[in-house]
Amino acid sequence: MLGAMSSHPAPVFDPELVARYDVNGPRYTSYPTAPEFDARFGEAEYRAAARASNEDPIPRRLSIYVHVPFCFSPCFYCGCARIITRDRGKAEGYLARLHREIELTAPLFDRDRQVVQLHFGGGTPNFLDWRQMAELVESMSRQFTFASDDEREFGIELDPREADANYVAMLARHGFNRLSVGVQDFDPEVQVAVNRVQSVAQTRAVIDAAREHGFRSTSIDLIYGLPRQTPSRFAKTLEEVIAIRPDRIATYGYAHLPERFKAQRQIDAAELPNAAERLALLGLTIRTLTDAGYRYIGMDHFALPSDELARAQEHGTLQRNFQGYSTHGACDMIGLGMTSIGRIGDAYVQNAKDLVGYYAALDAGRLPVARGLVLDTDDRIRGDAIQRIMCDGVIEIGAFEARHQIDFAVYFARELAQLRVLAGDGLIALSPTRIAATARGRLLLRIVAMCFDAYLSRPRELAPGYSKAL
């Protein structure tokens, strides 16, 4: 507890250090990371994991993620699994399968296990019109047991260009209390270059509506490193975002991988900021947001000190999962929809990554499980080390040894050699009792976490595929 308290110094932006460690690496929304999931893990394994999860003396509560893969138009920077169409009718076929998946999934979990977290992501969840969305949530509330209003955290990502105050009011009526809005950049020239033209007024409208209807938390996503961005223009975006004052702000670094993400081929590489400009944008972002009273949580995330994320970090209860940082770590996570990932006990499970596979399984009455993995003891130990680094910036070695009944220095002899190099570079402070990220190292948490990743040294992982660490 004491360690966690003292381990969140304001991050210090050291451009030279950040540039030196700008390498490809996982984001550790899971460990092992999704590329390690195995196609031999199928429906039977998922059912077994669900069955076992009901058998704990106090079964974990539930967190549900629903993926809505459709978007009205392509944002050129996007690397998500999504389908571009203006035809809302397309959603009907998908929804029919989603309802089927809910019918097959809900009975696997005992009814006294409350759903405390629900998150809609995409794609664009508000591709579903208010009637479709209402039906979906009502269907889930009939088949799962939703926690009471004050205990639940129900969130949704909204595209403000396609949502209005009425839509937000409908969400509030159906129990939603968290809103996340994509902005990326308010600069008109950048917006044209990435094919996402969205005014400050549109953004404000949905956030104001959310506040009016009792949403407890609002969040805005930004991206730095987009074409035509400059520090002076991005400073203006930051100023406008701070004026809206969302509880959380995420600032993702744009990773240009046009060979992997087709939409990104629309971006003119010549217009992208160079490495030095990217660093300047990042430095500006960190300085501006922390000066405005936001607390740096880790990776790409900032939160106001009053927000639950900041409070959870203070109390050492912050968790990292597929939705980034979360305060609900002790849940089993159910993923619904194409590509969705779940975690049930010690099992990770991922649905079919395309509509064809997703539809075919459900049409045949099967769960659309495509891949997964059951953690072994080593995965659990390393996963815990990575969680602690990503969330607390600290590993208290004594407590860690007691939790896993290992001798840290022996178990992690090889990793400690790597960590000593990072300590030499000033990313961490290393002592026999704790490993703690320094103020400069807080911006490079995943470099520290990577030391504990046993899969990185395997040949397959040398292939490119992960985005840069920043």
Place this chain on the structure above:
Amino acid sequence: MLDRPYRAKVLTAADASLRVAVANGVPVLRMPDDGDELRFCSTCAFGSVCMPQGVDKAALGELHCLVEHVGPYRAGERIFHAGDRFGAIYAVRGGTVKTSTTDDEGREQVLGFHLPGEMIGLNAIHPAKYPCDAIALDTAYVCRFSFPALATLAMRFPGVQQQLFRLLSADIGKAALLAGDHSADERLAAFLIGLADRYASRGFSRTALRLSMARADIANYLRLAAETVSRVLRRFQDQGLIAVDGRDVTLTDATALRHLARNIVHG
């Protein structure tokens, strides 16, 4: 000192680092030792035959000849089936074994959970058929005592006979545990205290339990609904009586639990 009763799952033979950890004095796994020609496994119910004055050394030697180490059984495997002809009683060496019956409509009735050192099959002596299934709840090892041979031995050695009577008597006493009209809180407190005492009597931790049984089994055994088991345990946790982490339960206020259980726990 070790704070887990039995954690076979933690150790995999292939994991060299973990073995190093053991060699460095960090206990990862606790298994009863196997005994030898002069000693029984440290947890064995028959171990006390040779105690306290070592009167029955000869009996011990002969007993060893009729003991057969059996297993491992994996979770869900049966050590014997209801209706099987009775030929032996068993002592659990490692893991946990559930005994249960199933009625004509397929409804299961859990009779008990058996920990290392405890006997199963004593209720089969008459009418020479096992009246229940014995099912491993995790990786389980047992000792098989051929009953005809044991009975013959008991006639020759009073120590063996006395121990057998003691075990039978204890087994009959156990059945009375749940007969009364007790609340869910009392039943669960008694269940946890009972397990803790049984583990402690075998030299394991008195406060840190690993529950190998599913909550449905606990509920069935205590005649409660599964959601009641969880609701009461969550309340115990909120009150600071226990701390629950998956299957691991730590008794953080055993005195309060014992007080709750005072009308049930006996012996």
